[in-house]
Amino acid sequence: xxxxxxxxSHVSVSEGALVLLRCNxxxxxxxxxxxxxxxxxxxxxxxxxxxxxATLVKGIxxxxxxxxxxxxxxxxxxxxxxxxxxxxxxxxxxxxGTASKLTFGTGxxxxxxx
Amino acid sequence: xxxxxxxxxHKITKRGQxxxxxxxxxxxxxxxxxxxxxxxxxxxxxxxxQNEAQLEKSRLLSDRFSAERxxxxxSTLEIQRTEQGDSAMYLCASSLPILETQYxxxxxxxxxx
Numbered sequence: 612x613x614x615x616x617x618x619x620s621h622v623s624v625s626e627g628a629l630v631l632l633r634c635n636x637x638x639x640x641x642x643x644x645x646x647x648x649x650x651x652x653x654x655x656x657x658x659x660x661x662x663x664x665a666t667l668v669k670g671i672x673x674x675x676x677x678x679x680x681x682x683x684x685x686x687x688x689x690x691x692x693x694x695x696x697x698x699x700x701x702x703x704x705x706x707x708g709t710a711s712k713l714t715f716g717t718g719x720x721x722x723x724x725x
Numbered sequence: 726x727x728x729x730x731x732x733x734x735h736k737i738t739k740r741g742q743x744x745x746x747x748x749x750x751x752x753x754x755x756x757x758x759x760x761x762x763x764x765x766x767x768x769x770x771x772x773x774x775q776n777e778a779q780l781e782k783s784r785l786l787s788d789r790f791s792a793e794r795x796x797x798x799x800s801t802l803e804i805q806r807t808e809q810g811d812s813a814m815y816l817c818a819s820s821l822p823i824l825e826t827q828y829x830x831x832x833x834x835x836x837x838x
Contacts, residue, residue: 654829715767
């Protein structure tokens, strides 16, 4: 069964500091990986996705993630945090043959302080 | 492209009552998914449709839950005899065929008293 682990349920950074949100997945076949962001009382918005090809993926709002097969990781980064980045972030995985249903991690709440 | 819409956004009901939620996907998307998200957790898959056919249901979907997509457009999710454990955010998503991005609606937050 596919699974996703997000290390750190809460991460706090200062405005302007590096953001690093961790995601590890378990897989016996090549995964498709996603990062979504959720603002309070809203649905999920796609930040970026990895399917095939280039392992460094750039997304919206200055976020990027790198697929590392050897480490089974897909960590999300942003060089400089902004107050508007404060939200809940979810990593998700799917695989060929799973009808594209997504398996999500438990989420990481990002707090950005002045 | 008006995005995925869900109605209502909020629902408060008493235990034992039936509730129905509606999801309108992006118009050209033939796949439609329902997820449930409880407090502090990530969304969990409930069921999905390709056009009007319901192709998979999670074990999370008890007999009290039923979903339909009668004309391959909008979908409804009904919960019969609600229980307090049904309190959650119910999310709908739609996509083009397999492995394309899922676009989520704003969700329906259900509170069962």
